[in-house]
Amino acid sequence: MSATVAVARQRRRAAWSAGWAEFRQQRAGLVGAAVLLGFVLIALLAPVLADADGLSVTRAQGGVLEAPSGEFWLGTDDNGRSVLTLLVWGARVSLLVGLLATVISMVIGTLVGLLSGYFGGWPGGILFRLTEWFLVLPFLPLAIVLASVLGRSLLNIALVIGVTSWTSTALLVRSQTLSIKERGFLDRARGLGAGHGHLLRRHVLPNVAPLVFANTALTVALAILAETTLAFLGLGDPTRVSWGSMLQDAFRVGAITTGSWWFIVPPGVCVALVVLAFTLVGQALESVLDPRLRQP
Structure with missing residues (x-):
């Protein structure tokens, strides 16, 4: 048993090494990963980079919509708070x-996706019809309704986005599961007495996991964009500062018409950079995990 485990671990290490070597050849993916690492470090080090007291309206030390200066590098908002402080904490x-x-x-x-693809008949059909039903529903109106019903909190916003954005993953996993289900190694496992749970857990899921992993990076980008949209519409957590809430506040006070570009441009640029970075990483992972997408 120990020899088998050692061989399996050695194969995993070899696969990870080969995958990392292929990922390093994707320059766009490396750039995206570097940008993401920078934003993650900013989010983790927010208490060190910016004092949390700067988020309080009552402790604001600047004037209303002050332009960038030596004291406030990115200017201030309509409450006199440092835009840089809001930006750093909003990343979290x-x-x-x-x-x-x-x-x-x-x-x-x-x-x-796994259950609808693996099980035929009416169980798989019902799950597939449920996926199609969610797929045809417009995302933004459904998210707005759910966010209004559940309330304005970070957990509820994440739940709303997650519940309304799973259909593409389900369709991807279902199509891959239908292909894997017809392969010979599953028939051999069934012949040895393997049940449905064992087949799904030990054979089907490991084969669809790379596609799910690659699709995750693309889904994160869409989720961040959705959170920004909901916060911009005033459906975010009013007690927390995010890039979306910053854009909503900037729009509310007329930052564009007053020429207060420092209030609206930084959060917009941050959202664009993070979404672009996740997209680049996701595309690079797709190329690594799917040899058909690699350049000849």
Whole structure:
């Protein structure tokens, strides 16, 4: 048994090494990973980089919509708070909601896709029709309704985004499961007495996991964009600062018409950079995990 485990671990290490070597050849993916690492470090080090007292309206030390200066590098908002401080702490909320929503979306999509693809007949048909029903529903109106009903909190926003964005993952996993189900090694496992749970857990899921992993990076980008949209519409957590809430506040005070570009451009640029970075990483992972997408 120990020899078998050692061989399996050696194969995993070899696979990870080969995957990392292929990923390093994807320059766009490396750039995206570097940008993401920078934003993650900013989010983790927010208490060190910016004092949390700067988020309080009552402790604001600047004037209303002050232009960038030596004291306030990115100017101030309509309450006199440093835009740089809001930007640093907003990274935490935006990334946290995006990652949490992606986990919810991946779990639901993977489970529905596996079960609908593996089991035929009416169980698989019902799950597939459920996926199609969610697929045709417009995302934004459904998310707005759910966010209004559940309430304005970070957990609820992540739940709303996750529940409304799992269909693409389910369809991807279902199509791959239908292909894997017809392969010979599953027939041999069934002949040896393997049950449905064993087949799904030990044979089907490991084969669809690379696609799910690659799709995760793309889903995070969409989740962060969705959180920004909901916060911009005033459906975010009013007690937390995020990039979306910053854009909503900037729009509310007329930052564009007053020429206060420092209030609206930084959070917009941060959202664009994070979404682009996750997209680049996701495309690079797709190329690594799917040899058909590699350049000849």
